[in-house]
Amino acid sequence: MADKNVLITAATGATGRNAIATLLDLKIPVRALVHQIDARSEQLRAEGVEIIEGDLSDFAVLDAALEDITEAYFCYPIQIPGIVESTAFFAQAALEHGLRAIVNMSQISARRISKSHAARNHWISERLLDRSGIPVTHLRPTFFAEWLIYFAETIRRTSVLPLPFGDARYAPIAAEDQGRVIAAILNNPTKHAGQTYPLYGPVELSEYEVADILTDVLGRKITYDALEIEDFMPMWERMVGANDFNLQHISSVAQDCRDGVFSGTNDWVENITGRKPIGMREFIEKNRTLFA
Numbered sequence: 055m056a057d058k059n060v061l062i063t064a065a066t067g068a069t070g071r072n073a074i075a076t077l078l079d080l081k082i083p084v085r086a087l088v089h090q091i092d093a094r095s096e097q098l099r100a101e102g103v104e105i106i107e108g109d110l111s112d113f114a115v116l117d118a119a120l121e122d123i124t125e126a127y128f129c130y131p132i133q134i135p136g137i138v139e140s141t142a143f144f145a146q147a148a149l150e151h152g153l154r155a156i157v158n159m160s161q162i163s164a165r166r167i168s169k170s171h172a173a174r175n176h177w178i179s180e181r182l183l184d185r186s187g188i189p190v191t192h193l194r195p196t197f198f199a200e201w202l203i204y205f206a207e208t209i210r211r212t213s214v215l216p217l218p219f220g221d222a223r224y225a226p227i228a229a230e231d232q233g234r235v236i237a238a239i240l241n242n243p244t245k246h247a248g249q250t251y252p253l254y255g256p257v258e259l260s261e262y263e264v265a266d267i268l269t270d271v272l273g274r275k276i277t278y279d280a281l282e283i284e285d286f287m288p289m290w291e292r293m294v295g296a297n298d299f300n301l302q303h304i305s306s307v308a309q310d311c312r313d314g315v316f317s318g319t320n321d322w323v324e325n326i327t328g329r330k331p332i333g334m335r336e337f338i339e340k341n342r343t344l345f346a
Contacts, residue, residue, distance in 0.1 A: 060240050061119055063087045063110060064129035065103070066094035068200055069159060072233020073127060073240070074103060080241055087119045111136050113143040120144075120151045125240045129159040130179070132172055133300045141179040145186040155243030156190045157236050158183055162252055163310045164194060170306035171299065180250075189247035191239050196254050196316045199226040199337040202264070204293060206344040209276060215265050216279040218286035218308040224316040225255040226264075231323050231331040238326050251326070254319045256333045264334055271338050272346055283308045 060077055064070040065086030071094075077084050078101060085104040088095040099105050108115030110130055120126065128144055130137040148156060164176035183190045205215055232253060239246045259267075265278040281289075283305050290296055290304055310316060323331040338345065 058124050058241075059083045059085065059122055061085045061087060061123045061126040063119075063127060064131065064159075065098060066092070067129065067131075068198065068229030069232045069236060070127065070129060071098075072230045073236035074098065074101075074233075076234050076237035077240065078102065080237065082237075082241065085119065085123065087115070110140040110144070113147065116143050116147040117150070120147045120153065123151060123153060125155045125157075125243055126153055127157045127159070127236050127240060128183075130176075132161070132303065133294075133297070135171070135175075135299045137172070137175045137179050138182070141182045145183055145188070148188055149186055153188050155240070155247065156183060156186075156188055157239050157243070158190055158192050159236075160192050160194045160250075162194045162196045163307050163315050168306070168310075170303045170310070172303040173307065173310075189243060191243065191246040191248075192250040193232065193235065194250060194252045195227050195232060196224050196252070196318070197226055197311070198232075199228040199255065199332075199334060201226065202334075202338070203341065203344060206341075209268065209345050213274060214277050214279050215261060215268065216281050216286065216289060217261050218281045218283040219261055219311045220280055221260050221262065222311045222314065222317065223258040223260045224311060225258045225319045226334055226337070227253050227255040227323070228332050228337050231255075231327070231329075234327040234329065235323055246326070251322045252318065252320060253322060255331050256319065258317060258319060259334060267335050267338055268345060271335065271342060 060082055062070045062074055065088050074084050086098050087106050091107050095105050106119045160176045160180055163173040168174040180192050261278045265276045268276040287305055
């Protein structure tokens with residue numbers, strides 16, 4: 055087994071892709087598990103990443119993907135059920151291959167009493183990984199800054215930001231900051247073993263304030279439409295083709311957000327990576343062409 059050989063799951067997703075970029079900068083060999091071979095995975099291959107195609111629900115795929123791996127990032131898609139079984143498969147394969155550490159992507163609302171089935175199952179999956187005996191670090195981010203991109207077309211077309219979060223305030227965190235956190239922990243996992251890190255951006259904002267930043271950056275008035283949760287859900291279903299599992303999750307976490315579950319700030323991103331997280335203004339400026 056090599057001194058360090060890292061597996062990244064969800065490798066073409068926002069956090070996985072950014073984690074890989076940092077790991078490659080650190081000259082750490084990376085194997086990527088991708089759901090399908092496409093332009094994104096081929097770009098990773100061109101950058102020197104070993105590619106394995108397969109599904110997290112397939113034990114044989116995980117067994118092959120974890121062979122000769124020393125540390126791994128586990129990230130199960132929030133949109134579909136099945137995380138508990140896939141976590142059990144992943145933990146068993148990781149034990150058989152002698153993994154030294156796992157970084158697990160959870161969510162801020164993961165808790166035993168969560169009304170969201172997905173969030174509750176993330177909490178159960180955390181406990182399964184803890185019981186594996188492999189040193190594990192759990193990441194619990196608040197809403198991603200990338201959530202805004204779902205509404206880019208609506209913002210372009212109508213100059214309206216429609217969301218069901220009322221006047222709740224939270225500090226959106228960008229995937230690039232999470233990627234740096236993931237890579238930093240995988241590079242030096244011992245000091246982070248057994249920890250659970252809530253992750254936030256630098257400043258709490260309401261969606262009214264996000265709309266004001268969009269207005270300033272884009273040079274035209276963007277209005278926040280504070281929808282009721284029940285009015286937002288049909289829009290979400292049309293936008294992303296959400297299934298019943300995802301609809302139940304989104305409606306539940308929208309209420310959690312209103313209740314302050316997603317609120318807070320801390321300095322974990324800076325402590326772990328040595329860099330302050332980017333704020334929403336910088337995120338919007340970086341992605342201006344999507345909204346303009």
